[in-house]
Amino acid sequence: MENKIALVTGATSGIGKACALTLAKLGYNIIATGRRADRLKELAAELPNEVEYLPLVFDVRDREKVLDILGALPEEWKAIDVLINNAGNAHGLDPIQNGSLDDWDAMMDINVKGLLYVSKAIIPGMTKRKSGIIINIGSIAGKEVYPNGNVYCGSKHAVDAITNGMRIDLNPFGLKVIAIHPGLVETEFSLVRFKGDEKRSESVYQGFEPLLAQDIADIVEFAVTRPPHVVIADVVVLPTAQASATIVNKEL
Template sequence: MSIEGWTVLITGASSGFGEAMAWRFAEAGCRLVLLARRQDRLENLRDQLIFTYRVPVHTICLDVRNFAEVDLLPQQLPKDFAKVDILVNNAGLALGTATVQDNNLDDAVTMIETNVTAVIAMTKAFVAGMTERNRGHIVNISSIAGVEAYGGGSVYCATKHALQAFTTAARHDLVGTAVRVTSICPGAAQTEFSLVRFKGDQEKADAVYNGFAPLTAEDIADNVLYACTRPEHVQIADILVLATNQCSAKGIARVNLEER
């Protein structure tokens, strides 16, 4: 299905999955609303997209945890961008690998608000317009951590399990409409995710991906575009994407780099 001319709002759009999705949707001829906290990156990405694909792009510098501002977004968007057809709830993060005995409560609240509450707020803000127009698609970027839990990820896994439940419930609520709801669950993908998780420790972040070929942001963007371009009568509910040498969250076959 062609989505040329559709308006797509992507949260966490300044890097990683969000940036890759912006490129894929721009290539498809969509008008873009890019939301993230880093204004300089947003503006640079906007300029590149407009130069390459000549599509309209609007940027918003906003933390998705500012729920009052999120609630006002539909009224504050410029007229040409106000009717959001596809909402991609991509902003999310993990902080640390603490056990349940050692969880940092500030980190826990940040993960819950970013990964769960912000998605609820963004969906509430834009789904009313979608149902009124009887056209739309909500894409939530979850994780393999929403399919299986693992040690050292209790809060992060809890947030992604909650996101999976919210996504399924949303599909139930919207079943009588033309609005589709999709969950994308990436496995090991090399973006800034691990760098954020390890709070800037590049060595620890790089070690996560040693010895195998991880997924890339572009791989996940391809899956998102696939889900959004199915025929109108087709709803892709869930996509779980793993690297070829990955069978579970922690089940990764690695080669000994010293033997290469």
Template structure:
């Protein structure tokens, strides 16, 4: 019997790459996101290989999140894998100049959205005595850097939530994996810099950043590990990146 995975933020970046990696492992997919057309295109692209369905909602909306999960037909309700991928950085500057709207966007998505999905999905896993939760954190959750205080705090919360979930849920046969990527070239910087393409591009100048597919490979590795193996935590950096803000660039 095929496993079923629910992936948030599946319309682009790491979420999309993870869906493609899972399809290669014959894992059926619940693709979640806010961009209906992109979800539809991905569902159609992967449909010849695995069963897919889509859910359009914003993880920041608690009522909408629970309503979306409740709308799943019976054949999609036994979710084996939850990938809490949706999240973003908004703004870059010292905390005294920060925009509370940006803070809300990060905390609501990166922390509360992750909790909402986990609450909606894990009771079924507990009941069945099996499951796997993959939380996408960041090197920023392990190493705080200037001008990213609230984003770092939100990802530090993901680190703590991953550890706490593991303590709470291992007894029920549920694995919990925390993935902490370094510099990945996705839409991340475009969102952080509010569409400033030139500024976003400079983040990745002078070195080869990680690709979304690199992170997806590690997620696939974790969920395909033998039943007796739990991959608890993976930190992935580009070869030129030594720490959160230490990148050796070629001139």
């Protein structure tokens, strides 16, 4: 394969899907991971004909499956140039005293441990080749803590710290390590957080113009197309109506 290779986790919807499509338009062959095989199949139909596509169905929380599947990539898919650690979720919006242990486990397992498992499988190849870009999709919740955000904010603060640690540890190998921290992006995020409550989910994005998944993919495109001596290390991106994690002007 002559094209470069990008691996995108959580590519079945939202930011992950937008990143996969954008990188494919740049000429990257795409490895897309997710839990929903039907969505990965649908993604294939949207990719340009000139790029190759490898869908992988697994949950990033499953350490053995992550390491087994990514460790057994076909030879022609092993030299991954760009890793987008996008898979992540929020579960619930409760004060700490009422929080669900299952929700806490899900957020820490997906947002933190899942990112680490995938990175553990891919980074050694990058360090061996002394080439690669790692982009971790964080959140404004990784920069601020807001009421009832407790464990979700903690998981995204961990992503921010891990990303900074990666950048330090991988500096001797010439790898680029990038964090993108979005504010309010209209995706399935709130539908998952509110456990399928469509009315509550839709209310999050009403009264102002939120970011779209493509807005984040555009930043990814800018980051991966910088010259070798430039790394866009840390980006916080908000819709114009949003000033902080909790301040949103719904009159714009």
